[in-house]
Amino acid sequence: MIEIIRTRFEGLIDIEHIRRKVTIRPEPVGDIDQLSPMLAAHFLDMTLRKIFLPNHFSLELIAELIGKAAVHSAIRSTTEQKFVKGMYYPTPTETFPICLTGLAGVGKSATIEALLRVMPGPTEFQIDHCMAPLTAESHWYASAKGKSSGKQLLADFLGIEATTRENAASLQFRAQQQANKRGISLAVLEEMQHLTPGKGVALTTDFLLTMSGLGLPMVYVSNFSLGHKLLKRNQEDTQRLVAQPRVMWPDAPESKIWADxxxxxxxxxxxxxxxxxxxxxxEIYRGSYGIKRAAxxxxxxxxxxxxxxxxxxIELGDVHKAYISSAYYAYRTDVEELERIAIGQKTKRDDLLCPFGSPARSNIVQFVRRERDNRVAQAVFKGALTAEERDTHKSLKLDSDMKAQPPQRPKRKPLGKPTNDDLGNVFSDFFDDKDDN
Known part of the structure; x- marks a missing residue:
């Protein structure tokens, strides 16, 4: 029955299977217009956040991680004897984790959630060494939230009190035994941003080195700020922890996935x-930089x-008003700073600057530069017009949200107050005309 461990990943690496498994198109939000505006907006927000359409990057990353888990599972269970040996005498190995990084809100956590949906669920199997059936689990999902050390992380995995007097090396050995017994083939570490800020990057390094010491294929989610801090560590740490970055960028503005x-x-x-x-x-792309959460x-x-x-x-003018609203201020400052970075300006914000370099000619950069060139060209064109030409251009300009104003009739010059001579002349002309008739 050990074959079950080896075959549980079959067919899961196929890209089209992954796409069908993880794609989420929620039902329409329904009748919310009778609710108050803020409550209706809340329901709309919850519905839109359920959308998950995997792009090429997400599909390839999920396939890569499942493939590594399948290989690890196959190696650990080539024979029943080797599987049993791993339960008691795990082979000390060290793995180099994959660092999934990207801008906040770009879809890193959603990709990890999609990965866990594709991974096989608990599988029961029987071996001659054990009287009772065992349950194989495909992955171990660990959260850094609320943890004070890598030792506590291992204690939680083993289901024991974190105050145990066992040292970290002993706990790590026991965790390796448990991982082999339970057939765990992938470790996922998320919510690194919730680590205690006062301890800096030392605590993060402790977490990552502890988990990588289990010998499991591993992926952890990191923001750009953490990547900058890890790259400042010593060589022995950086070569282990940031040697395999996977940078997730926003979708291109003219891509099919963004249109979908x-x-x-x-x-x-x-x-x-x-x-x-x-x-x-x-307009949504220009106002969000293609970041799904911001969009x-x-x-x-x-x-x-x-x-x-x-x-x-919603009309187009509502998007413009939303962009300059106070409720969108935090996103707007990020988007505008990202646009400045895209056109080559320097920044002090490590959370927006990729520590592993940016693609020199990406579609996003080209979009931002094209938008900037269009705005500059319009400003130069308007600046070169005379006052009369600007008035004419303004009257000819068509806006989708504003009706063209009809031209105003010029005011007639006032006649002024007539004198006595004027009145006498008009009186004489009037009677002269009657005599002619």
């Missing part, structure tokens, strides 16, 4: 986005703006 995401948002809104789809997609927040704030205008549907 916008279509999914329109469908989930249940008819509440009533504007040209291409213009809407362009959803911008759409929700646009709905709130629409409700403030006594409408239940």
């Amino acid at each position: 995401f916008i279509d999914a948002c329109i469908t989930a809104s249940d008819g509440r986005i009533r504007t040209d789809r291409d213009n809407f997609s362009h 959803i927040h911008l759409i929700v704030q646009a709905y709130i703006q629409a409700r403030s205008e006594n409408r239940t549907w």
Whole structure:
């Protein structure tokens, strides 16, 4: 029955299978217009956040991690004797974890959640060495939230009190035994941002080295700030912990996956986005830098703006108002700083600057530069016009949200107050005309 351990990953590496398994298109939000604006926006936000459409990066990463887990499982269970030996005398090995990093809100955690949905569930199997059946688990998901040390992480995995007098080496050995007995083939470490800030990167390094010492294929989620800090560690730490970065970037503005995401948002809104789809997609991308969390927040704030205008549907002008609203301020400052970084300006914000370098000619950079060039060209064009030409250009300009104003009629010059001579002349002319008739 040991074959069950080796075969549980069969067929899971296929890209199309992964796509079908992880794609989520939620049901439309339904009738929320009778609710108060903020409560209705809350339901819209919850619905949009359920959307998950994996891009090429996510699919490839999930396939890579499942493949590594399958290889590890196969090596540990080539024979029943080798499997039993690992339960008591685990082979000391060291692995180099994969560092999944990217901007906040770009979809790292959603990709990890998708990975766990694809991984095989608990599988019961029987070996001659044990009288009772054993249960194989494919992965170990660990959260750094609320943990004070790598030792506590191991204690939680073993199900014992963290105050035990066993040292970290002993706990690590027991954790290796348990991992082999339970057939665990992948370790996932997330929520690194919740580590105690006062202990700096030393605590993070302790966590990562502790888990990598278990000998399991491993992936951990990191923001850009943590990557900068880890790269400042000693050589022996950086070569172990950041040797395999996987940088997740926002989708390209003209990509099919971004278009599918916008279509999914329109469908989930249940008819509440009533504007040209291409213009809407362009404005959402420009206001969010393609970051899904920011894009959803911008759409929700646009709905709130629409409700403030006594409408239940979103127009393009609502997106503009949402972008400059106070509710979008935190995202707006990030987006504008990212745009400055994209065109080559320096920044002091490590949380927005990739520690592993940025693609020199990515589609996102080209989009930002093209937008900047368009704005500069418009500003130069308007600056070169005379006052009369600016008035003419303004009257000819068509805006999707504003009706063209009719030209005002020029005021007639006042006649002035007539004198006595003027009145006498008019009187004489009047009677002269009558005599001619």
